[in-house]
Amino acid sequence: MKKIRLILAIIILSISIALLLWGFLPSRTEIRIQDISPQEMQLPTPSSLHLNGMLVS
Amino acid sequence: MNLKHFSSRHVFLSVFILWIIVFILSACGSAVQTEPTESPSTSATEIAPTEAVVVGTPQPPSFEPALLETRRLTLEFPLKIKADSASDIVRLTLEVDDLDNITPTAFYQENVITGEVIQIPNLYETHNVGVETRFDIAGLQVEPAGDVYQPLQQGLPLTFYWSIRAPQVGKFRGTIWVNLVFVDKVTGEESRRAVSAQIVDIEAVDFFGFSVNFVRTSGVIGSVLGIIVGFPFFDDVVKYLWSKRKSRKKSKRK
Numbered sequence: 001m002k003k004i005r006l007i008l009a010i011i012i013l014s015i016s017i018a019l020l021l022w023g024f025l026p027s028r029t030e031i032r033i034q035d036i037s038p039q040e041m042q043l044p045t046p047s048s049l050h051l052n053g054m055l056v057s
Numbered sequence: 058m059n060l061k062h063f064s065s066r067h068v069f070l071s072v073f074i075l076w077i078i079v080f081i082l083s084a085c086g087s088a089v090q091t092e093p094t095e096s097p098s099t100s101a102t103e104i105a106p107t108e109a110v111v112v113g114t115p116q117p118p119s120f121e122p123a124l125l126e127t128r129r130l131t132l133e134f135p136l137k138i139k140a141d142s143a144s145d146i147v148r149l150t151l152e153v154d155d156l157d158n159i160t161p162t163a164f165y166q167e168n169v170i171t172g173e174v175i176q177i178p179n180l181y182e183t184h185n186v187g188v189e190t191r192f193d194i195a196g197l198q199v200e201p202a203g204d205v206y207q208p209l210q211q212g213l214p215l216t217f218y219w220s221i222r223a224p225q226v227g228k229f230r231g232t233i234w235v236n237l238v239f240v241d242k243v244t245g246e247e248s249r250r251a252v253s254a255q256i257v258d259i260e261a262v263d264f265f266g267f268s269v270n271f272v273r274t275s276g277v278i279g280s281v282l283g284i285i286v287g288f289p290f291f292d293d294v295v296k297y298l299w300s301k302r303k304s305r306k307k308s309k310r311k
Contacts, residue, residue, distance in 0.1 A: 002289070009287030013076050016279030022264055023273035027135040027145060034130045035154065036252055041124040043180065043239055044250045 070294045076280060122180045127154035132233060132255050140261040142269040144222040149233060151188060152214035180239065181211045187238040190217050194231025198222040223261030230258050
């Protein structure tokens with residue numbers, strides 16, 4: 001009887017731990033870094049309207 | 058000591074300690090979620106400017122007015138969010154490059170580079186400069202929606218935050234636009250320049266069709282129930298630890 005109760009407690013705790021982990025752990029984030037040079041921060045000129053001046057990821 | 062009794066106690070002890078650790082981690086986890094991480098090296102995907110596809114011929118050196126600082130745009134967003142849950146944060150920072158390595162260079166006769174100081178007019182002196190950003194993503198609730206404007210000052214970083222929430226499960230793709238806005242201090246003429254357009258993919262998930270709140274509540278209730286069911290073993294564990302401590306004290310005295 002004691003053994004069954006122990007197994008039951010372990011099963012309940014294991015499932016609860018899994019639920020708590022999923023529910024509370026923060027989601028994985030992605031970090032993107034892009035350097036912007038002074039040339040890309042000039043006043044818009046006809047040449048800057050081309051896509052080559054803008055970085056698209 | 059009974060071997061059978063000893064092993065069950067150990068098993069329950071390990072499960073209980075594991076539960077305590079997870080509970081503490083869960084409590085810390087919610088705090089971590091709200092606090093933006095500052096180390097991009099852990100799970101960061103660094104996209105260097107060289108990875109972008111640059112089409113066209115190399116640009117000639119320009120002596121037009123410019124912002125005389127190198128900026129670093131950092132975008133941080135969750136890859137997966139929980140559907141129908143509390144909102145997650147998307148952060149975009151436009152900070153000044155620590156190296157501040159603006160090296161004026163001049164191109165002279167077939168790629169020979171000579172170190173020559175070039176006087177580039179500072180745009181901050183002639184224009185009011187601002188940054189306008191927008192997060193466009195269909196299917197997700199984004200706050201603030203639409204254009205967000207912040208004035209840009211020389212040497213100071215800028216940070217934009219968006220709060221996102223997914224009403225349903227699915228994969229969502231959006232774009233974060235970053236524009237520089239220049240307003241002439243004399244004439245008031247406004248001009249814009251697109252600096253970056255970052256495409257972001259965010260997936261909203263649930264737990265086998267169950268909502269986050271249901272999962273969290275079940276986890277807490279299950280933990281309490283597990284402790285109640287395993288309470289006799291908990292009693293054994295406490296007694297075992299107490300006896301261990303006593304025996305250690307005795308050995309120290311000797």
